[in-house]
Amino acid sequence: MFAPLPASLSLFAYDGNFPHGPGWYLAFFRLGLVMAALFAWGTLCQWIDDDQRELEVAEGPLWNMIALGTGALGAFLLFAVPAFWFVWLLIIVALAVEAKMYANVRNLLVKDTGHHLLTPEHFKRLAKKYLKLDFSEEGGPRGRNIPIIFVGKRGGASNAETNKFLTKSEESAGYQSALELIWNALKMRVTDIHLEPTKDETLVRFRIDGIMKAQESMDRRVGDSVLNILKVVAELDITEKRKPQDGSFQARVLDPDRPKSGGRLVDFRVATSGSVAGEKMVLRILDQSKAISNLDDLGFRPKVRDQIRSIVGSPHGLFLVCGPTGAGKSTTLYASLHEIDRFTKNVITLENPVEYAIANTTQIEVNAKSGKTFAGELRSILRQDPDVIYIGEIRDKETAEIACQAAQTGHMVFSTIHSNDAVSALSRLIELGVDPSVVANSLSGILGQRLVRKLCPKCKEKYTPSPDALKRLNLPVDKIKFLCKAPGEGTKDSEQNACEYCGGSGYRGRNGVYELFVISDKIREMIESQSKPNNQQIQQEAIKEGMSLLFTEGLRQVISGDTSIAEITRVCK
């Protein structure tokens, strides 16, 4: 009835004779090894199943089949092939190869290298965690000592999940590269960081003093994980890579010389959008330590500064600042708000978005997407008995009309408007549809402004301008002996400036250039009498009354050697 078991059934301590004599029927050691292989196989199947579901690996079911199949085949071979050790080792190797192959597939789906499994880095992390061994290079990974801590979303406690993710990814290459990127940007006085993916790389560009400058690009893999980390910090949806998103976060920058001081907080505004090559990101850096300035710090000529002070300090009126994007308009208005006694006056701001916090001020964020428009919010704050209202921007008829009405009914209103110069800002307001007489009676003054780069004090060069060039600029030929310019400016070797102080651009920092258009009674009459303002006539009258134009103001800085003709021509044209 019982046929002898085949000799190949190597799992048993079969001595070739059947039936056995007394003694052990089973080789317990071998059985233990088989159990271990069985356990490893079960664990692998379970892990692949869970992991592929979580990551939605496309070929997930196939991997499950492969994992299950390996076990079945292994079991068959154990019984069918007489060489136990060979088969057992084969099973273990097969399981290991399978685990590694699956890990490679799933690692491709996980952008953050800190979450990659079965990679050399992963083993180093495990060794560090469980064996307390540190295999990282001398001084740790790059950027280990960067004194920056991500604080998370601005103005609110970060949620626990974000914190958990950040703690988990602190060791990852992406996290360290993100810190390094921000640290370099802060050192170089950068205002905007641009990250743009191409096929293999992520291009990095910094805006410094208003000029974009290409930086060393990152490997695309690192670039993507930097982007991911920053999206998590700003609490954006990391799975959404196409639709534009925006958010903000704060980072604490510690002072390496004073480690106990707690450092300072820097705000970052994040905007992402999809492109053909992948997701782009722009980070705007809002350094609060540079935010608080008053009118004395903005480089006004004393006369202009005093005129602005008197406009800003009046009980009612409309003060507009105009210029292109990035001309420092909001900085001027923030400084103007600082002139106001915010303890005795009710100051309300409407901003899109709120850039800097101002003490003792109600700051309201306008967001058209959620239905909070300038005009709508403006109407509702007028019911809150404000003395001073700051409106981020006037760009539609409704806002313009309410702003003018508010200025006429005992409120001081500050705002910005998009136009090239002060006089054309006036016609812009009328073009928006506000009645000229309403404009005339509400407007107190318009400030046109630009930011020009200052020549680097360490490498600027003196030169003697030609009389023709001076004549063209209406400058006195006999009085000007020399002007200054950036090294190599206007020649081909402008790229070869090795000055470290300015990074080779020949410029460092910026100065404001201003033209202040004060609405006098005479000009008020002119506006009211014209159905459409005659800009030229009005400008001539304003110059007669003492206004000096942007370009003229810029030339003052050229003569004093603070900037170059090339720069004011670029900025004030």
Ligand SMILES: [Zn+2]
């Ligand atoms: Zn320099």
